[in-house]
Amino acid sequence: MDSFEFNKIAGAVLGALLFIMGIGIFSDAIFHRRPPATAAYNLPAEEAAPAGAAAAAPTVPLPELLAKADPKRGETLAKPCAACHTFEKGGADKIGPHLFGVVERPIASAAGFAYSDALKTKGGNWNFDALDHFIANPRGYANGTKMAYGGEKDPARRADILAFLRSKADTPAPLPAAAEAPAGGEAPKPTP
Ligand code: HEC
Structure with missing residues (x-):
């Protein structure tokens, strides 16, 4: 290859690089990226909470989530729980204790199951609130628990799991009433 030919090739390569750079600069000039003036979606404003609701919580309260929860979902x-738990009546203990009727069952009360001290010393019943916290973050709720499960971070999904656990009982525990629910009636649905 003589030097003339080499120069031609080098020139072509350089030219191509310049061309690509040029396109980049040119398209940047056309498609100038401006940050959006407003967010693409609006987060629910705090004042959207129904009047009279306790201290406008930024998250949807558990009773409201449970009212919309679906045991089938x-x-x-x-399914991941079933790796360690059974849910049916008379179900055996696996890596974890059987969970039939676990809602309102005293904490750490499955006969014959070797619970961790973290759960044995907890006391009280598995009400919806306690279960919600435990499933969200087992170790956060009971530091030292043997339950090797990372936790379900989505509150709506947890509510669905709780609805499923509730259905697995001879007599499903009553759902907690929403704070502002009129006695015996349905909680008024706040418009989002
Ligand atoms: C890797 C196995 C494993 C998985 C997965 C798992 N658990 Fe557990 N679970 C355990 C063990 C072990 C215990 C006993 C914990 C202790 O003694 O500290 C337990 C305890 C519990 C308890 C307390 C029961 C009682 O009698 O006090 C509940 C409720 C529970 N699990 C629900 C769930 C749910 C719901 C899921 C799925 C979202 C789940 N677990 C996933 C192993 C597991």
């Missing part, structure tokens, strides 16, 4: 979401 929960059954699917509870």
Whole structure:
């Protein structure tokens, strides 16, 4: 290859690089990226909470989530739990204790199951609130628990799981009433 030919090739390569750079600069000039003036979606404003609701919580309260929860969805979401738990009446203990009727069951009360001290010393019953916290973050709720499960971070999914757990009982525990619900009636649905 003589030097003339080499120069031609080098020139072509350089030319191509310049051309690509040029396109980049040119398209940047056309498509100038401006940050959006407003967010693409609006987060629910705090004042959207129904009047009279306790201290406008930024998250949807658990009773409201439970009112919308679906045990069928929960059954699917509870598949990972089934690796360690049974849910049916008379179900055996596996890596974890059987969970039939666990809602309102005293904490760490499955006869014959070797619970961790973290759960044995907890006391009280598995009400919806306690279960919600435990499933969200087992170690955060009971530091030292043997339950090797990372936690379900989505509150709506947890509510579905709770609805499923609730359905697995002879007499499903009553759902907690929303704070502002009129006695015996449905909680008024706040418009989002
Ligand atoms: C890797 C196995 C494993 C998985 C997965 C798992 N658990 Fe557990 N679970 C355990 C063990 C072990 C315990 C006993 C914990 C202790 O003694 O500290 C437990 C305890 C519990 C308890 C307390 C029961 C009682 O009698 O006090 C509940 C409720 C529970 N699990 C629900 C769930 C749910 C719901 C899921 C799925 C979202 C789940 N677990 C996933 C192993 C597991």
